[in-house]
Amino acid sequence: MRRRLGRECLYVPSCRLGLYVALRHWCAPGGRVLMSPVNDDVILFVVLAAGLRPVQAPLRARDGSIDPAGLPESGWRGLSAVLTTNLYGNPDPAPELRARCDALGIPLIEDAAHAIGSEVAGRPVGAFGDASVFSLSKHVGAQSGGFLALADPGLRTELSRARDALLEPSRLTAELAYALRPYAEAGVRGLRLVRAARAALRLLGREER
Ligand SMILES: Cc1ncc(COP(=O)(O)O)c(C=O)c1O
CATH class of the missing domain: 3.40.640.10 (Type I PLP-dependent aspartate aminotransferase-like (Major domain))
Incomplete structure (x- = not known):
């Protein structure tokens, strides 16, 4: 190129x-x-x-x-x-x-x-x-x-x-959370807890697009 x-x-x-x-x-x-x-x-x-x-x-x-x-x-x-x-x-x-x-x-x-x-x-x-x-x-x-x-x-x-x-990773813990997040999301979906998880995130002010 x-x-x-x-x-x-x-x-x-x-x-x-x-x-x-x-x-x-x-x-x-x-x-x-x-x-x-x-x-x-x-x-x-x-x-x-x-x-x-x-x-x-x-x-x-x-x-x-x-x-x-x-x-x-x-x-x-x-x-x-x-x-x-x-x-x-x-x-x-x-x-x-x-x-x-x-x-x-x-x-x-x-x-x-x-x-x-x-x-x-x-x-x-x-x-x-x-x-x-x-x-x-x-x-x-x-x-x-x-x-x-x-x-x-x-x-x-x-x-x-x-x-x-x-x-550059800002913090190792943040990188770890980023790596684990897709698995956590899959778990929440598998357990049909999407609505509850969304409501909890909203309450905590952590909701993202
Ligand atoms: C026009 C355009 N630019 C940039 C991107 C992003 O490319 P990349 O996935 O390599 O970041 C996309 C699609 O995702 C796109 O449609």
Whole structure:
């Protein structure tokens, strides 16, 4: 992929983690990110987890890609970044979005999870953004994994440190709880205690999506 994209690539355990690292690097907390409303909801939650505010982009009726012409000038103002989707491998108009981002001085981040083999304007998807993220689990039977491709190779060390810091277990007990949780959940389901467990979590203020 480094050869194909002509970019430095950094392995990440998932496209989501690569996107989180990129958003945290390029966007100050509270920033507004223009993104498609038609996407896997995990991406919406990655943007929220990075402390950012998703802004829904208009879409082209023909193919569901982001429609830059459909966003009024006022909508571009105050954005911190633009995030593409390339839904089902169908590319977003990366050259237009790149030009817009350059004019505004904001980063373009490409989510190429679905688009490892897609091209737009004769270049591979992922070769336009300041950063682009790929998911290996969707393409090469790898089950998991992904990578973050960088326009600026000088950022490799800094971003690999950010990735490693995120992967460092904060506490052994927290890691253990995380590892055991699926078994505990299966037990609760097996014993038909789902409602009671939900009510208990709600009472404790620990309910999660
Ligand atoms: C558009 C899109 N981007 C990113 C992801 C996340 O990929 P990963 O499972 O590698 O984190 C998904 C699906 O889960 C997706 O549909």
